[in-house]
Amino acid sequence: MDLIPAPASHTPDPGRPGAVLDTRTVLRAAPGTQTAERWLRATLGAAFALPLHPAPPADAPPATPSPATPPPPRGAVVRLRLDGALGPEAYRLTVADGTVDITGGDPAGVFWGAQTLRQLLGPDAHRRAPVRPGAPLALAAVRIADRPRFAWRGLLLDVARHFLPKDDVLRQIDLLAAHKLNVLHLHLTDDQGWRLEIRRHPRLTGVGAWRARTKRGHRASPLWDDTPHGGHYTQDDVREIVAYAAERHIRIVPEIDIPGHSQAAIAAYPELGNTDVVDTAALGVWDTWGVNPNVLAPTEAVLRFYEDVLDEVLDLFPAATSPFVHIGGDECPKGQWRASATAQARIRELGVGDEDGLQAWFVRHFDRWLADRGRRLIGWDEILEGGLAPGAAVSSWRGYAGGIAAAEAGHDVVMCPEQHVYLDHRQDGGPDEPVPIGYVRTLEDVYRFEPVPPGLSAEAAAHVIGTQANVWTEVLDSRSRVDYQTFPRLAAFAEVAWSTTLPAPAERDFDGFARRMGAHYRRLDALGVDYRPPTGPSPWQRRPGVVGRPIEGPPPNV
Ligand code: ACM
Numbered sequence: 001m002d003l004i005p006a007p008a009s010h011t012p013d014p015g016r017p018g019a020v021l022d023t024r025t026v027l028r029a030a031p032g033t034q035t036a037e038r039w040l041r042a043t044l045g046a047a048f049a050l051p052l053h054p055a056p057p058a059d060a061p062p063a064t065p066s067p068a069t070p071p072p073p074r075g076a077v078v079r080l081r082l083d084g085a086l087g088p089e090a091y092r093l094t095v096a097d098g099t100v101d102i103t104g105g106d107p108a109g110v111f112w113g114a115q116t117l118r119q120l121l122g123p124d125a126h127r128r129a130p131v132r133p134g135a136p137l138a139l140a141a142v143r144i145a146d147r148p149r150f151a152w153r154g155l156l157l158d159v160a161r162h163f164l165p166k167d168d169v170l171r172q173i174d175l176l177a178a179h180k181l182n183v184l185h186l187h188l189t190d191d192q193g194w195r196l197e198i199r200r201h202p203r204l205t206g207v208g209a210w211r212a213r214t215k216r217g218h219r220a221s222p223l224w225d226d227t228p229h230g231g232h233y234t235q236d237d238v239r240e241i242v243a244y245a246a247e248r249h250i251r252i253v254p255e256i257d258i259p260g261h262s263q264a265a266i267a268a269y270p271e272l273g274n275t276d277v278v279d280t281a282a283l284g285v286w287d288t289w290g291v292n293p294n295v296l297a298p299t300e301a302v303l304r305f306y307e308d309v310l311d312e313v314l315d316l317f318p319a320a321t322s323p324f325v326h327i328g329g330d331e332c333p334k335g336q337w338r339a340s341a342t343a344q345a346r347i348r349e350l351g352v353g354d355e356d357g358l359q360a361w362f363v364r365h366f367d368r369w370l371a372d373r374g375r376r377l378i379g380w381d382e383i384l385e386g387g388l389a390p391g392a393a394v395s396s397w398r399g400y401a402g403g404i405a406a407a408e409a410g411h412d413v414v415m416c417p418e419q420h421v422y423l424d425h426r427q428d429g430g431p432d433e434p435v436p437i438g439y440v441r442t443l444e445d446v447y448r449f450e451p452v453p454p455g456l457s458a459e460a461a462a463h464v465i466g467t468q469a470n471v472w473t474e475v476l477d478s479r480s481r482v483d484y485q486t487f488p489r490l491a492a493f494a495e496v497a498w499s500t501t502l503p504a505p506a507e508r509d510f511d512g513f514a515r516r517m518g519a520h521y522r523r524l525d526a527l528g529v530d531y532r533p534p535t536g537p538s539p540w541q542r543r544p545g546v547v548g549r550p551i552e553g554p555p556p557n558v
Pocket of ligand 1: 330331380397
């Protein structure tokens with residue numbers, strides 16, 4: 001059994017015949033299973049040149065054989081069905097007697113079952129065209145029952161620091177689906193770029209979507225890349241991304257960062273900044289990395305501006321597939337607010353006490369604004385400072401502590417501690433690791449990551465709605481570099497997020513996982529993923545001379 005992520009149960013049935021898929025195979029899809037049906041035909045159909053014939057409607061008259069056209073010999077049948085008795089996203093997959101049965105608790109469950117079927121068919125099932133036409137596709141008899149541990153199994157892609165073209169985002173969605181991950185958190189805005197077309201405020205992309213040059217490596221590096229960098233998604237690009245993800249049962253969480261990480265927006269519209277303490281008209285889109293002092297001004301005009309932005313965001317990312325909207329909230333230095341007479345007057349007028357109170361005022365405003373429109377606000381754990389807005393959920397990134405505090409207070413939490421699942425951190429301590437950042441987080445470290453910290457009460461643990469791996473792209477300037485940092489560790493993360501059978505971290509069978517990875521590397525090869533080889537980076541994956549910022553020693557258990 002080499003499935004990744006490991007299913008809840010897997011029972012070979014060696015006494016029974018299995019099934020052979022070939023050009024006669026029929027795909028019989030019950031109502032409600034069309035996403036899996038379309039995906040199977042498009043994906044397995046392309047990989048093996050299988051038509052996957054639709055089944056005749058149940059009320060069709062039986063075909064009358066004639067001597068000239070004898071009935072075709074019976075091929076295997078792939079049946080897709082729903083059974084509400086199974087839970088959300090759960091599925092059963094049974095291969096026996098010439099039939100593949102995939103039954104899901106809901107359409108997503110059927111889709112995850114279809115993903116498992118692809119893994120059972122071997123690495124070539126992950127290609128886009130047949131490389132061994134006509135090779136038999138034999139499946140042994142087996143019974144698999146499976147369901148996810150967490151409802152939120154996410155990946156953050158930072159498309160702000162380095163833009164990833166739309167096709168690369170669609171490909172990432174396919175890679176998430178192949179690992180049964182179901183949330184793509186798109187970090188769309190930051191100091192270094194604004195990536196989303198906003199019709200009412202066109203300079204956000206006209207000015208904010210590109211920068212003249214870029215720091216190469218960590219901010220302490222002396223190197224610059226003098227090639228202009230930029231790009232953004234048009235509103236139709238976003239609609240396409242959202243629809244592509246929805247077809248794969250993946251929700252998108254759009255992130256529009258306030259009140260920090262906003263220099264690209266301020267460069268586009270200088271009135272958004274603290275104009276009484278800094279000449280915001282002189283600011284450009286930031287070309288280096290770190291925590292930026294240029295934050296939004298705490299004014300009514302800024303609230304109205306971001307309501308305009310979020311109006312368009314809600315239109316582009318519908319509630320059904322984007323119930324959560326991320327408003328950032330992290331790393332907002334308070335220096336400009338301390339120095340600004342306008343901000344200080346605002347603190348007195350609002351009666352919020354201090355600068356932390358101003359930050360909480362921003363977050364509370366948009367918590368209410370989003371709730372009034374049927375959405376939920378999620379933000380980084382700094383939104384706890386100054387008091388958490390009533391409906392807010394928290395992405396716990398500075399460690400577990402913020403998530404623990406929020407969960408104990410009854411707020412939903414997504415655990416993504418930087419010490420454990422920031423995939424921009426280096427994956428080996430060796431000298432060849434490209435632009436080494438942060439702690440050493442090996443494949444095994446990620447496999448032993450536990451999203452629910454010990455000691456959390458059962459009630460609070462139920463508020464840990466999921467977990468997320470975050471890929472920040474300051475030093476990842478291409479799809480290939482993103483692949484290298486993300487894989488193979490995302491496979492280990494997927495098992496942590498999905499599998500219900502993983503024991504406590506110390507007892508996890510990493511050797512068994514590593515053996516299954518043998519098969520999984522062949523799948524990633526077929527998918528064209530530029531993962532880090534187990535033996536270390538290939539020569540062209542190294543970045544000699546580009547300064548990183550490695551942190552020595554093990555991460556603190558915070
Ligand atoms: C973050 O890494 N600043 C959320």
